[in-house]
Structure formats: structure tokens, C-alpha cells
Amino acid sequence: MKVLKFGGTSVANAQNIALVKNIVSNSESDKNIVVVSALGGVTDLLLNTATLAALQDDSYKAFVKEIEDRHIETIKTLIPIASQSSVLSMVKSELNTLETLLEGAFLIGEITPKLSDKIVSYGELLSSYIISEYFKEEGLDVVHADSRKLIKTNTVNGKTVVNFEATNTLCSNFFSVTPLKVVVMAGFIASAENGDSTTLGRGGSDYTAAIVAAAVNAELLEIWTDVSGMYTANPKLVKQAKAIPHISYQEAMELSHFGAKVLYPPTIQPVLAKGISIQIKNTFDPENEGTIITKNKNEKGKTVRGITHVENIALLSLEGPGMVGIPGISKRFFEVLFQANISVVLITQASSEHSICVGISADDVALAEQAVNDAFEFEMGSGKINPVVVEKNLAIIALVGDNMKSHQGLSGKMFSTLGKNNVNIRAIAQGASERNISAVINKDDVKKALNALHEEFFEENIKQLNLFVMGVGNVGGKFLNQINQQKKYLKENLKLNVRVIGISNSRTMAFDEDGIPLKNWESVLSNGEKADKAKFFETVNKLNYRNSIFVDNTASAEVSDTYSSYLGNSISVVTCNKIACSSNYSNYLNLKQLARTYNAPFLFETNVGAGLPIIDTLKHLIASGDKVQKIQAVLSGSLNFVFNNFNDKTTFHDVVKQAQEEGYTEPDPKIDLSGIDVMRKILILARESGNQLEIDDIQNNPFLPQESLDTTNNEDFFATLTKNESSFQELYKKAVDQDSKLKYVAQFEDGKASVGLQEIPKGHDFYNLEGSDNIVLFYTERYPNQPMIIKGAGAGADVTASGIFADIIRIGNF
Structure with a gap:
């Protein structure tokens, strides 16, 4: 039967x-x-x-x-x-x-x-x-x-x-x-x-x-x-969840009590004593074996069998100095809740006996609060016990498994995973059987917590990164294409599953909670809603995904002003936008502090040298105890491209125009040619070396005529370049006469920084710098005479995109 x-x-x-x-x-x-x-x-x-x-x-x-x-x-x-x-x-x-x-x-x-x-x-x-x-x-x-x-x-x-x-x-x-x-x-x-x-x-x-x-x-x-059985987590919230083939009565009871809705909690009790097996099967997929529940131990001695949660929870805390060493307080507390017909789903008490905390249904919280305050009215009036404290909008998450008790470090692994994703834990409970480890968290963090824990315990250490990309023009478009091209490689070799959840340009933005199909991201974006930076952040924050990363591929000050909001909500920031890190020092310091406080990496390798590992190398030098004495560098790929291609057979206007069209300069080339861009880069290197410096402290020796610097649009700017062609030719001729080449050099030494055009003689490390390459010379205590040299392509959409990509991978490996 x-x-x-x-x-x-x-x-x-x-x-x-x-x-x-x-x-x-x-x-x-x-x-x-x-x-x-x-x-x-x-x-x-x-x-x-x-x-x-x-x-x-x-x-x-x-x-x-x-x-x-x-x-x-x-x-x-x-x-x-x-x-x-x-x-x-x-x-x-x-x-x-x-x-x-x-x-x-x-x-x-x-x-x-x-x-x-x-x-x-x-x-x-x-x-x-x-x-x-x-x-x-x-x-x-x-x-x-x-x-x-x-x-x-x-x-x-x-x-x-x-x-x-x-x-x-x-x-x-x-x-x-x-x-x-x-x-x-x-x-x-x-x-x-x-x-x-x-x-x-x-x-x-x-x-x-x-x-x-x-x-x-x-x-x-x-x-x-x-559904085809009991799952490792709620498949509606955790898409990677999978059915558990075989589970014990006790494990099934724990999972069902803690929110696994596929089975009503009291179901197991009547059949447990008789040893009758329960099989959970899918009406719409009857051939699937589903989950079998028996008294047998779980297969292969696995530790965590499932992750589950209970929503609509409130915490009720009773505490006060008058509770310490006084017998019967706990009895009275729970008796009050019993008489009010209130079920307790979680209990935790400090070893000092100074407080008792219980989790109850949020629907019962008003009744419970009144009942407890009434019962302890005398003690509260005399200051021995404080009025009951209520916390709402909470949920319980739980790890469940028969064999958890025989494996060390599971609690630490659980709480570490939650901590890395900035999920705040309000209370913890673990029975002596160690079949269940429960934690009370904010209900808005449930989806993130479940996915993070599932990834940690069930997904073979594949880490999912959720990207929100603002700026999908030249650099941003290349970046998305690189992600799409390398997606399979990242998953198989680096155990990283990279998804782009949101994208935006200056006109439209689009989101897809399952990941935007990168083969046709242009089409998705064109059919998106009107771009709104504030709404973009609100959506990212509301989705509350684990391992969320905001990627800024713009040159916008307005976008850079939002970094603190992202970091303050545990959302990592990767950017090629130099404005934030070269803004006032207090803002730079605040962003770094937010990144540390909220465990949200703030990476900007592409601020200097595009895809070259300049900042990363500098960080390792400083971290290992070395000290920077001097930095000399050619940091503008665009200016190096310009002066490597400018001669007496070309015009300065045409070479700059070519650099702009090929993506070597900013959309506004004056940012590069005025030296502002290089000033920002040497400022960032000085700061990353441990120096407190502002942009106004840097000496700028411009080579552009003043009328070029005073222009307000590209058309007028290029017109002044044509007008002053003779001045540029004179600069070129003077360098040739000295058997030198023109290079735009940044230098930092003794707390002072400067940028400007220099005539570089033969034999110098900068002389043979070709194309749009960058070069940095780090003179340090360990490299006092022969500097550490980093050299390579320092401009271009592809290398900048690859630098952003590298920062994403760094976060994935944290």
C-alpha cells in the first residue's frame, strides 16, 4: 500500500x-x-x-x-x-x-x-x-x-x-x-x-x-x-540550486522547519517512528527520481545538505543587570510567550545571563512586546531590567546537515562568507547536535546571503561576479566584448562566473537579473529605459547581489561622485575614470576608507598606464616595506603618440586629430594636451606612494599657446592648433637640432611634482619610447640607482579595457 x-x-x-x-x-x-x-x-x-x-x-x-x-x-x-x-x-x-x-x-x-x-x-x-x-x-x-x-x-x-x-x-x-x-x-x-x-x-x-x-x-x-525534490536552496532565489537525491528524516525536518516549503514541517513526525520512507516527486516530471527521505545517513557523508531561510521574523530581546544570577527569569520570559500563544523559532542567550534574545514571527511582535513588558513591569520600573527591545524586518538563514558536527570550521566558513558580502548578523543559534547553524539577518539580504552561501558550499568554488557597467562607448564596448569572449575560460580555469547585470550610456540603461546576453548587448541597451544615474544606483542597491561590482568607463565627474554611495553599500568599484582619485585628498582618502570598511574593493589600475600593472606594482613595493624616492614617467599614451608622429612633414593639428579619431585621447583632446591628464596620473602615483598631495601642488609647464587653453569646445581648439602651427614646428626643430626627441614627462621627487614637455637626449630610457607607449621609472630604497622600469602600451581602448578586466579578476580572486 x-x-x-x-x-x-x-x-x-x-x-x-x-x-x-x-x-x-x-x-x-x-x-x-x-x-x-x-x-x-x-x-x-x-x-x-x-x-x-x-x-x-x-x-x-x-x-x-x-x-x-x-x-x-x-x-x-x-x-x-x-x-x-x-x-x-x-x-x-x-x-x-x-x-x-x-x-x-x-x-x-x-x-x-x-x-x-x-x-x-x-x-x-x-x-x-x-x-x-x-x-x-x-x-x-x-x-x-x-x-x-x-x-x-x-x-x-x-x-x-x-x-x-x-x-x-x-x-x-x-x-x-x-x-x-x-x-x-x-x-x-x-x-x-x-x-x-x-x-x-x-x-x-x-x-x-x-x-x-x-x-x-x-x-x-x-x-x-x-519541483523535483528538496533542493540545496530555494530555486526561486538561488538559480544554481539542485535537488538533493537522498536526505535523512532529521535533515528534512530541519530544512522544512526553516522554510523549505516543499514539505510541511509536521509531515515527517508520523512516519518517522514507523520508518516509512518519503519520496518527493514532480507531477510535471514524473520520471525524475526527486528526493528520498529515510532514516539512513546521507550519501557520502556530506556535511552541509541544504541552506534555507524563514522570512517575516522579529527579534525580541530582554536584558538588564537584574537578570544576572537570578533564577527563574528565563522561565518567566518563556512562560509569558507560551501564555500568549506565541511560538519561538530561535533562542540565544549570553553566557553572562545579562540578556535573552528570541526570534518570533513578526506578526506576533506587538502582542509579545506588550506581554513581556507587562510581566516584568516591576523589574523595569526599578531599573533592574530594561524595556523589551524589538527588531523587525529580519529573516533567519540556516545551514543544515547531519554530518556538520564532525567537520571543523563550518561556522567560521559560514560567517566569513556572510561577512565578505557585508551581510550583518543580528543573532546566532547552534544546537549541541550541530545539525543546524542559524543566523538572523536583515530580510533584504536574504537573496544575497543564500546565493553567497550556496556558492561557498555547493558550487565547486565557482565565484559569481555581478557587473553593473556605466559607459559602453569605445572602452566600455571593448570591455563587454572581452568579457563575452573569455566567459568560458574564466569559468573553467579561474572558477569565475562573470555576469553583466546592468549597462548604461548617457542616453539609455538596461538591466537583466539573469545576465545581459553580451552577444547583442547593443540591442538590449537600445531598447532600455532612459538613463538616470541615481536610478541606476538605486537598482544596483535594491538587487543587492553578492559580489556586485560597479564599472565606470566614463570620464564623468558626476559619475565619479557616486563612488562613495556604491562603496558604502558594499558594492566594489572598478574605474578608468581618473577624476575621483585625483580629486581633493580627503575624498580620495574617504573612498579608500569606505572600501576597507565595507569590504568592497576600489580598483583603478587603468587610471595610470591603461593596461600596464603600474599601480599594482607600486602597491606591492609599498606593502613590502620599500619607499619611493623618485618617479619619472611618460604617462600620456596620447601625447607620446602625438610627438612620435609629429614632424616637419606633418601638421600638429592633423596628428592630434588622428590621435583623437584612433581613441588615444579623451573625447576632449585638450584634457591630454593641456597636461591635466598627466597631472592627475602623477598625483595618483604620488598618493599611492603614501604622500598627501593636491592637484594644485603640481607644477604644470604647458606647451600649448594660451588661446588654445582658453577654448571651450573642440572646434575652436583645433582652429587654434592650425593658427599656431609655426610654434609647434619651432618646438620640433629645436629638439632635432639638439639630437633629441620631444616627450611629455611627469616627475615626483622630494614631495614635489611637475609635468611638462622635455627634450630627451639619445641614451635616455625615454628616447626610444615608440607609438603610444608609456614608461615609468620607480627609484626606491631598493632600486636607488637602476630603477624598476614598467613599459608598454599606455593608451587605446583594447588595452584600457583589458586593464579593467584585470581589476575584475583581482576582485574575483580576493
Whole structure:
């Protein structure tokens, strides 16, 4: 004999019920007890209808009509026309009685628990009757059993509990003499000794099936639902979650108590003592093995079997000096909650006995707060105990596994993972059995916490990075293409799964929580919404993904002003935008401090030298205890390109125009040619060397005429270059006459920095610097005479994009 329970989604409509019939028909057991829930959504409809009726709101009648239509439509779809009459008559008769009950609630303006149970029971009564009649029409050997005659309940402390002695006798007697192969009965509903309808709580259909399975010593209890078993985490929140093939009773109980909704928590208790296995299967994928729950130990001795959570939690804390060493405080505290019929889901107490903290449902918090304050009114009045402290908007997350107790460091691994993602822990609980480690966190952090923990414990150390990219022009576009090209390599070789969740340019922005398909990101962006920097940040913050990284590929001061907001919300920042790090020193220092405080890396390698590892090398020198004495550098790839291509056969205007068109300069080339860009770079290197310096402290020796510096747009700027061509030719001729080359040099020494055009003689390290290359000479205590030299391509969209890419990988390896 086997018991099969089908939930609301499995019997939501006629199409699904047909699938249920196929599963039952194919069962190999000699007798099948089929327990069904109400049609999907009907229980909620009944509860809402009853509430509206009690409020004397006429709109409840529309819900009654909807409930009737759902059942009539199901009958007409499932039952042949010739057989519909008797079924429709029976169902309409029951619906008329339901309507009468609701009219009564409407007239008296209230609904009692007894009446509520009576009303809500109609969901299962009607669905089980319709399904049994459909089975008959399909040729199954079936009978419909009234659950109210088989499952009896008592009332204990105001709560309905099963009378197992009476129930076991009734079930054993009924099923032992029933010759038919299939028995269909309603889940969720039962009756008191006086015959009044009672219910077993939301999810009670699972419980019904377990009660019956234990009563008849069934060979197996199958729970048919819309997922293929119990998962390592909620698959709606953690897309990488996977079904657990085999799990113990205790592990399943922990997971279900802590929010795994696939199984109603009390379900396991009746079958546990009998050793009856539970199999959770998918109605819509019946060939899938799902999850088997037994008393056996879990497969291969795995430690963490699942990660789960409970939402809508509040913390209630009682503390004060008068609690220390005083017997009975805890007893009184929990007795108050018991008398108020409030269930405690988590308990933690400091070893000093100075405080007790419990987690309860947020729905009970007002009642609990008042009850506890009333009970300890005297102690609070004398200052021995403080008024109870309430914290709301919380949730509990839990790691579950039988073998966790035999593995060291799991708690540390859990809390370290949460800490790295800036998930604040409000309370912790762990039983002596170590089967469960629970933590209370902000409810807004649940999705991030679950995904971070799942990644740590179940995903073979593959780390997911979630990118939000602002600026997808020349550099940004190359960066997205590089990510797309290397995605597979990163996952297979570096264990990094890089997803781009949001992108924006100056006109539009777009988000995709599953990751923007990078093969056609241009199309996605063109169909996006209007760009809004504030809304972009709000969306990133609201999504609250683990390992979130904001990537700034712009040259915008307005965008750089948002870095503190990102870092302050534990969102890493990677940028090629030099404005923030060359802004006032206090802002630079604040951004670095925010990065440390909120464990959000702030990386800007491409601020100096594009893709060259200049800043990273400097950081390693400083970290290892070396000290910088002098820096000499050619830091502008654009200026090096210009002066390497400018001669007496070209015009300065044409060479600068070429550099702009090939992406070597900023969109406004005056930023490069005025020396501002190089000033920012040497300032950043000076600061990263440990020096406090402002941009105004740097001496700038411009080579551009003043009228070029005074222009406000590119058209006027280029016009002045043509006008002053003779001046530029004179600079070139003077250098040639000295057998030298023109290079724009930045220097820092003895706390002072300068930038300017210099004539570099033959034999100097800068002389043969070709194309758009950069070069940096670090003179340090360890490299006093022969400097450490870093040289290579220092400009261009591809190398800048690769530098940003490298910073992303650095974060992935943190």
C-alpha cells in the first residue's frame, strides 16, 4: 500500500489533474491512497472571501462566483457530458451550503475559528470529490473517502491537534476492508469528536498523507509537487540550486522547519517512528527520481545538505543587570510567550545571563512586546531590567546537515562568507547536535546571503561576479566584448562566473537579473529605459547581489561622485575614470576608507598606464616595506603618440586629430594636451606612494599657446592648433637640432611634482619610447640607482579595457 499526496499546483486545473490520473494509473502498488489539496489558489480565495464577508463587504460575492466558476469549469473539462449532471448537482449543492455559511458571517459581521474551518474545508472537499469522479470515468477502481470520518482532532491550549489513537483505529479499519485499488481523500481537513470540521494548518495535506501512511503502515509516502525534490536552496532565489537525491528524516525536518516549503514541517513526525520512507516527486516530471527521505545517513557523508531561510521574523530581546544570577527569569520570559500563544523559532542567550534574545514571527511582535513588558513591569520600573527591545524586518538563514558536527570550521566558513558580502548578523543559534547553524539577518539580504552561501558550499568554488557597467562607448564596448569572449575560460580555469547585470550610456540603461546576453548587448541597451544615474544606483542597491561590482568607463565627474554611495553599500568599484582619485585628498582618502570598511574593493589600475600593472606594482613595493624616492614617467599614451608622429612633414593639428579619431585621447583632446591628464596620473602615483598631495601642488609647464587653453569646445581648439602651427614646428626643430626627441614627462621627487614637455637626449630610457607607449621609472630604497622600469602600451581602448578586466579578476580572486 502506498500513499500519494498531490498539492495545489498538481491539481490546479483540469490539465494537471489529468497528469495526476496518469501517475496514479501507473503506480505499481496494489492499493493507492490518493490525498489531494484544494484546486490551486482556492484555499486563499476561501480565506479572502470569509474575511470580506466578516467585514460585511459585498464584494465577497464576486469571490464566491469565482470559486464556483473554477470548479464548474474543471468538471466540464474532465467529466463527459453524459456524466456531468450528478457531479454538477453535488458540487452546486455544496457551494450553496458554502454560500449560506458566508452569508451568516456577513450578517453577524464576524467569523469564528469554528466557522473559518468549516468554510475553508470546502476547497479539499470539492476537489477530492471531483477528482474521484474523474478517476471513475477514466476506468480506475476508485472510491471517495471522507477525511473527516477518518482523522479526528482534539483542542489543546487553543490549538487543534490530531487524536492519533482514534485516527489510527479509524484508518486501519477503513482501509483494511476497502477492496478498491484507489482511495481518494481530501487533505488538510479533519473533524472534532463532535463532528465539527477542523483543519490541520496550511500545508496540512502533507500532514494528512503522513498520518494515513503511518496508520496503515504504508510501504512509501509520495509527496507530488511542482519541483523535483528538496533542493540545496530555494530555486526561486538561488538559480544554481539542485535537488538533493537522498536526505535523512532529521535533515528534512530541519530544512522544512526553516522554510523549505516543499514539505510541511509536521509531515515527517508520523512516519518517522514507523520508518516509512518519503519520496518527493514532480507531477510535471514524473520520471525524475526527486528526493528520498529515510532514516539512513546521507550519501557520502556530506556535511552541509541544504541552506534555507524563514522570512517575516522579529527579534525580541530582554536584558538588564537584574537578570544576572537570578533564577527563574528565563522561565518567566518563556512562560509569558507560551501564555500568549506565541511560538519561538530561535533562542540565544549570553553566557553572562545579562540578556535573552528570541526570534518570533513578526506578526506576533506587538502582542509579545506588550506581554513581556507587562510581566516584568516591576523589574523595569526599578531599573533592574530594561524595556523589551524589538527588531523587525529580519529573516533567519540556516545551514543544515547531519554530518556538520564532525567537520571543523563550518561556522567560521559560514560567517566569513556572510561577512565578505557585508551581510550583518543580528543573532546566532547552534544546537549541541550541530545539525543546524542559524543566523538572523536583515530580510533584504536574504537573496544575497543564500546565493553567497550556496556558492561557498555547493558550487565547486565557482565565484559569481555581478557587473553593473556605466559607459559602453569605445572602452566600455571593448570591455563587454572581452568579457563575452573569455566567459568560458574564466569559468573553467579561474572558477569565475562573470555576469553583466546592468549597462548604461548617457542616453539609455538596461538591466537583466539573469545576465545581459553580451552577444547583442547593443540591442538590449537600445531598447532600455532612459538613463538616470541615481536610478541606476538605486537598482544596483535594491538587487543587492553578492559580489556586485560597479564599472565606470566614463570620464564623468558626476559619475565619479557616486563612488562613495556604491562603496558604502558594499558594492566594489572598478574605474578608468581618473577624476575621483585625483580629486581633493580627503575624498580620495574617504573612498579608500569606505572600501576597507565595507569590504568592497576600489580598483583603478587603468587610471595610470591603461593596461600596464603600474599601480599594482607600486602597491606591492609599498606593502613590502620599500619607499619611493623618485618617479619619472611618460604617462600620456596620447601625447607620446602625438610627438612620435609629429614632424616637419606633418601638421600638429592633423596628428592630434588622428590621435583623437584612433581613441588615444579623451573625447576632449585638450584634457591630454593641456597636461591635466598627466597631472592627475602623477598625483595618483604620488598618493599611492603614501604622500598627501593636491592637484594644485603640481607644477604644470604647458606647451600649448594660451588661446588654445582658453577654448571651450573642440572646434575652436583645433582652429587654434592650425593658427599656431609655426610654434609647434619651432618646438620640433629645436629638439632635432639638439639630437633629441620631444616627450611629455611627469616627475615626483622630494614631495614635489611637475609635468611638462622635455627634450630627451639619445641614451635616455625615454628616447626610444615608440607609438603610444608609456614608461615609468620607480627609484626606491631598493632600486636607488637602476630603477624598476614598467613599459608598454599606455593608451587605446583594447588595452584600457583589458586593464579593467584585470581589476575584475583581482576582485574575483580576493
